[in-house]
Amino acid sequence: MATLSIKDVRKAYGSVQVLHGVDIELEDGGFLVLLGPSGCGKSTLLNMIAGLDDTSGGDILIGGRSVVDLAPKDRNIAMVFQSYALYPTMSVARNIGFGLERRGVDADKRKRAVEDAARLLQISHLLDRRPANLSGGQRQRVAMGRAIVRDPELFLFDEPLSNLDAKLRVEMRTEIKRLHERLGTSIVYVTHDQIEAMTLGTKVAVMKGGYIQQLADPRTIYERPANMFVASFIGSPAMNFLPGRLVRNADCVRFEASGVSMAMLASNPAEVSERPVVLGIRPEELKVAARDQASVTGMIDVVEPTGPETMVTVQVGERSVTARVPPRFAGQRNEAIFLTVDPVSINLFDPDTEQRIDI
Amino acid sequence: MTSSASRYLPFRALGELSETRYWMYLLLLPSLVLILLVIAYPTLYGMAISFREMRLTRPGLDGWVGFKHYAAMWSDPVFWIALKNTVVWVTAAVVLELALGLLTATALNRDLPGTKIFAVLILLPYFLPNVVAGHMWALLLDPRLGVINDILVRVGVLQTYKAWFADPNAALAATILVEAWHGFPFFALLLLAGLKSIPEDLYKAAAVDGAGVAAQLRLITLPMLKTVIAAAVILRVISLVNSPDLLLILTGGGPGDATQVLSLYAFQTAYKEFNFGYASALSVVMFVILMIFAVAYIRMSRITKE
Numbered sequence: 001m002a003t004l005s006i007k008d009v010r011k012a013y014g015s016v017q018v019l020h021g022v023d024i025e026l027e028d029g030g031f032l033v034l035l036g037p038s039g040c041g042k043s044t045l046l047n048m049i050a051g052l053d054d055t056s057g058g059d060i061l062i063g064g065r066s067v068v069d070l071a072p073k074d075r076n077i078a079m080v081f082q083s084y085a086l087y088p089t090m091s092v093a094r095n096i097g098f099g100l101e102r103r104g105v106d107a108d109k110r111k112r113a114v115e116d117a118a119r120l121l122q123i124s125h126l127l128d129r130r131p132a133n134l135s136g137g138q139r140q141r142v143a144m145g146r147a148i149v150r151d152p153e154l155f156l157f158d159e160p161l162s163n164l165d166a167k168l169r170v171e172m173r174t175e176i177k178r179l180h181e182r183l184g185t186s187i188v189y190v191t192h193d194q195i196e197a198m199t200l201g202t203k204v205a206v207m208k209g210g211y212i213q214q215l216a217d218p219r220t221i222y223e224r225p226a227n228m229f230v231a232s233f234i235g236s237p238a239m240n241f242l243p244g245r246l247v248r249n250a251d252c253v254r255f256e257a258s259g260v261s262m263a264m265l266a267s268n269p270a271e272v273s274e275r276p277v278v279l280g281i282r283p284e285e286l287k288v289a290a291r292d293q294a295s296v297t298g299m300i301d302v303v304e305p306t307g308p309e310t311m312v313t314v315q316v317g318e319r320s321v322t323a324r325v326p327p328r329f330a331g332q333r334n335e336a337i338f339l340t341v342d343p344v345s346i347n348l349f350d351p352d353t354e355q356r357i358d359i
Numbered sequence: 360m361t362s363s364a365s366r367y368l369p370f371r372a373l374g375e376l377s378e379t380r381y382w383m384y385l386l387l388l389p390s391l392v393l394i395l396l397v398i399a400y401p402t403l404y405g406m407a408i409s410f411r412e413m414r415l416t417r418p419g420l421d422g423w424v425g426f427k428h429y430a431a432m433w434s435d436p437v438f439w440i441a442l443k444n445t446v447v448w449v450t451a452a453v454v455l456e457l458a459l460g461l462l463t464a465t466a467l468n469r470d471l472p473g474t475k476i477f478a479v480l481i482l483l484p485y486f487l488p489n490v491v492a493g494h495m496w497a498l499l500l501d502p503r504l505g506v507i508n509d510i511l512v513r514v515g516v517l518q519t520y521k522a523w524f525a526d527p528n529a530a531l532a533a534t535i536l537v538e539a540w541h542g543f544p545f546f547a548l549l550l551l552a553g554l555k556s557i558p559e560d561l562y563k564a565a566a567v568d569g570a571g572v573a574a575q576l577r578l579i580t581l582p583m584l585k586t587v588i589a590a591a592v593i594l595r596v597i598s599l600v601n602s603p604d605l606l607l608i609l610t611g612g613g614p615g616d617a618t619q620v621l622s623l624y625a626f627q628t629a630y631k632e633f634n635f636g637y638a639s640a641l642s643v644v645m646f647v648i649l650m651i652f653a654v655a656y657i658r659m660s661r662i663t664k665e
Contacts, residue, residue, distance in 0.1 A: 052563050073569030085560035089582040102569035146564075158560075 002063030002076075002153035002186055003028050004049070009058035011044055011210075018044055019210045021058065026188070026203060031180055033201035034190045037233070040207040043158060046190045050156050051075050063153050073102070075154075078147035082159040084139040086131035086146075093118075093127040096145040117149040120179075137168045144176075148183065157189040161196065173199060194234045198222065206230045224347065228354040231280050231347060237311060240286070240321040242279040243351060246359070248272055253359065255279050255348075258317025262295035265343045266359040277357060280347035283311070286323035286339045288331075294338030296321070300331045312337070402646075409640040415633035428640035437616055437624060438641070445620040448535060448606075449599045453592060455539035460546025460591075465580075467547070468554040478551075485544035493608030496537045500524065524610045527617035534609050534618055541605065546591055553587035554580070589660040593653055600649055621645050 004026040011019040019041045026032045034042035047053035049060055051072035060068050067075045078099070086095050094101070097114045105113070118124040121141045131139055140160065147155055160176070161169045177200055180187055191197055197204045198218045206213045206221060206229075214226035225231035231239045244257025246264065253264040253272045257279070266272050286296065298316035305311075310329045314321050314337055323339060331337055348357040376382055409428055412420045432438045463481055467474050484492065499507050502522035511517040523533040557579065565575045581588075603623035606612065612619035612627065621641060629638035 047563075050563070050567060052566060072563075072566045077567065079564065079567045081560040081564060083558045083560045085558065085564035087561070087564075087578055087582075089578065098570075099568040102574070146568075 003061075004030075004032070004154060004186060004188065005059075005061040005064075006045075006049070007059045007061070009045070009048060009060060010056045011041070011048060011053065012056045017210060019048075019056075022212055024203075024205055024212070024215060026186055029184045029186055031187045031189065031200055031202045033197040033204045034188065034207060035192065035194060035197040035201075035204055035233075036207035036213075037192060041210040042190045042192075042205075042207050045207075046156055046158055046188060049154075049188060050077055050079055076152050077154045077156055078150045078152040079156040079158065080143045080147050080160045082162055084131075084143040084163075086139055086142055088131055090130075091127065092123065092129050092131070092134070092142050092145075095131065095142055096127075096149050099146065099150045113149050114145075117145040120148065120182075121145050121175075136164050137172065140164060140168075140172055141175075144179070148179070148185075152185065155185055155187045157187065159190055159192070161191070161193070176200060194236070198234070206233060208233075223345075224356070225280070226356050228278065228280070228349050231349070235282060237283050237322045237324070239347075240281045240283065240319075241349075242281070242316065242319055242321065244277065244279055245274065246272060246277050246348075247274055255346075258319075259297050260295065260316060262341060263343060264346075264348075264359060272359050276351050278349040278351050278354075280349060281321070281341055282345065283322045283324040285341050285345040286314075286321065286325075287341070288323075288325055288329070289338050289340040291338050293340055295341055296339040298337055298339070300333055300335050300337050303329065303331060303333065305329075314339070405639045406643055408635055409643045411636050413635040413639075415635070424636070428637045429644075431637065432640060432644065437619060438621075440616045441619045441621045441624040444531065444616075444618060445600060445622075448531065448538070448618075448620055449596055451535045452538040452542060452599060453595050455535065456543040456546050456595065457588065457592065459539060459543035460548075460550050463543065463547035464550035464554055467551050481547060482544045484541050485548075487541070489541070489602060489604040490608060492537070492541045493605045496540075497524075497609055500533060500537075524618075525614055527614050530610055530614060530617045534606055537609065538599070538605055542595060542599075545595060549587055549591045550584060553584045557583045585660060589656065593656060596652060596656075597649055600645060 004024070006022055006024040009019060009022045010017070022041075022045060024032065034045060036042050044053055048055050049062075051067065051070060051074075055068050058068075059066055062075060062077065086092075087098065090098065093111075093114050096117055097105075097110045100110045100113060114127070115124065118127055121144060123138060123141045123145060126134060126138060126142070131142065134142065140163075143160070157176070161172055164172060173196055176189075180200070189196070189200060198221075201218050203215065204218050204221050205215045208229055214221055214230045216224075216226075221230060222234055225234065225239075228241065232241075242257050242260055244255055244260060247254050247256050248269065251269045253266045253269050255262050255264055255277070260279070264272075296314075296316055298314040298321070300312060301315050301320065302313040303310060304313075305327060308327060310325050310327050312323045312325055312329060312331065314323060323337075348359065349355065350357055376385070410423060410425060412422055412424050412427075414420055467478050467481070487495070499505055500523045502508065502520055502525065505520070505523075507523075508517065508520040512520065521529070524530045561579050561583075562575060565579060570578060600620075601622055603620065603626045606618055606620060606623050607626065610618040612623050622645065625638045625641035625645070628634050628641060
């Protein structure tokens, strides 16, 4: 168990800057998710924490100790890889115990540690097998066993679930969360899957183009995204964006766009300037209402029942928005639909900088 | 309309045939005929000749002689020397080529700038035909004109020019080195393909586990390359045992029989002494030795199990 501090860490390959001064603090026992599309630098950052890639600048501290000059094996970390990276010639037991073996832990102690880890992951019956004879989920468990048996200060997970099928991925996700709660070891977890980020992380760093776009707890990331990239990357279906204007009359600030007119909550309405903005609304915040209460008016385009809920694509002015409504929604294509939005739940963005605006 | 339906349509007939199980045999037929004509028939004929007397210099002696040639081989000292030399030559050359190839492949796998050009340059020796490579090295190692002698004398390794292929001790070693130079790109190429297929994550995991370069080679690289190495070694051994050309050009089997190998001995027996019966018997023995080697090697490396 340890804290992790990443201080102004940079990485460049020749003249190509892939990470621009990243700062992250992770609390002891925390679960940090590095989330972003491929090529955003998240795996590079993880490799730098592990010592598999050199830093071009900045410092990384694990448990208060600077590790940038240490070899991977001396950083007291354990890593789980996307391809599991099990040694094909070794039995499952030796795979799990290999890190201890290289560190000179005696055979008896090693055997006990391996058996404990195997029991925790429910793979005791597989210890004599070779990796080639295991299923994907079993290999994943062995890879995790190899990490936890070392009892490191920090676990590093590099997209550990991407090679599993959808059902197993959900199972293993729960398993990882349970393990984290049980072991309490700090974790850094790289993924491009926003659901994994939301369910697992105590802290999520959304990355793009080598910059951290937002570093916060999952709830804040979801409800108060720092910019339009974060807003659109998190959540499925994605957040609806409606370009329009803020207008003020008397002490009331309103958002106006074609088919949309709604009151905004402003901490100090008198100081809000009239300006173009982009309104961001999560699909689940759009609720079907009576005509006289509607703040968003449009035509139903597509109705997609998924079972527990129904997705309705609505044409609002020039824009198309998605509303997540109760399953027994009765509307039909080309009918008018009236929607309300709780003004607490909306987000406003600057149309030029795409950064969040608070009023 | 009805008349066109009854007309003979060759492509339709072919299409219908392709739906039947005979189609497979039809597709195999051309290559099968070729193999029978070019490989199976000469092989079997060669085996048959090994039980016959067939000397172009003594046409009258033609006839079946049973195991006479094999008995003669047993008491032929040159055969035993050639057998020993074959084993030494092939083993040493393959070991050297494998080591050099692994080294080269590992270097090329680093993907450093310039490796693409190196990859092509390093393959050059293999592109040279044996005959060309042989003549080139014969010239390089020439006792009077050779560049190698000149360099070694200038550097101070040698006192005087050395006749590499005239010294029975140096001759076999020199030919092994030439063969290693010529053959290592074959290993480099195959091993590089093998290395590319090893997931990078394995090496990262090993680094985190604390395995050094030697342990990574032993625990990851070599096991993952096992199949490629086994295939490459078998192919190379077969090709080395069967090819007399390099030795024919460099030494002709001499001095004495210091570099005489089975393939060269069989070649000379057939095309210098025109004793086809005995040459065939030698070839059959080589064939059997290679078969035994291939089967034993595959068993040993257990590549068929995975």
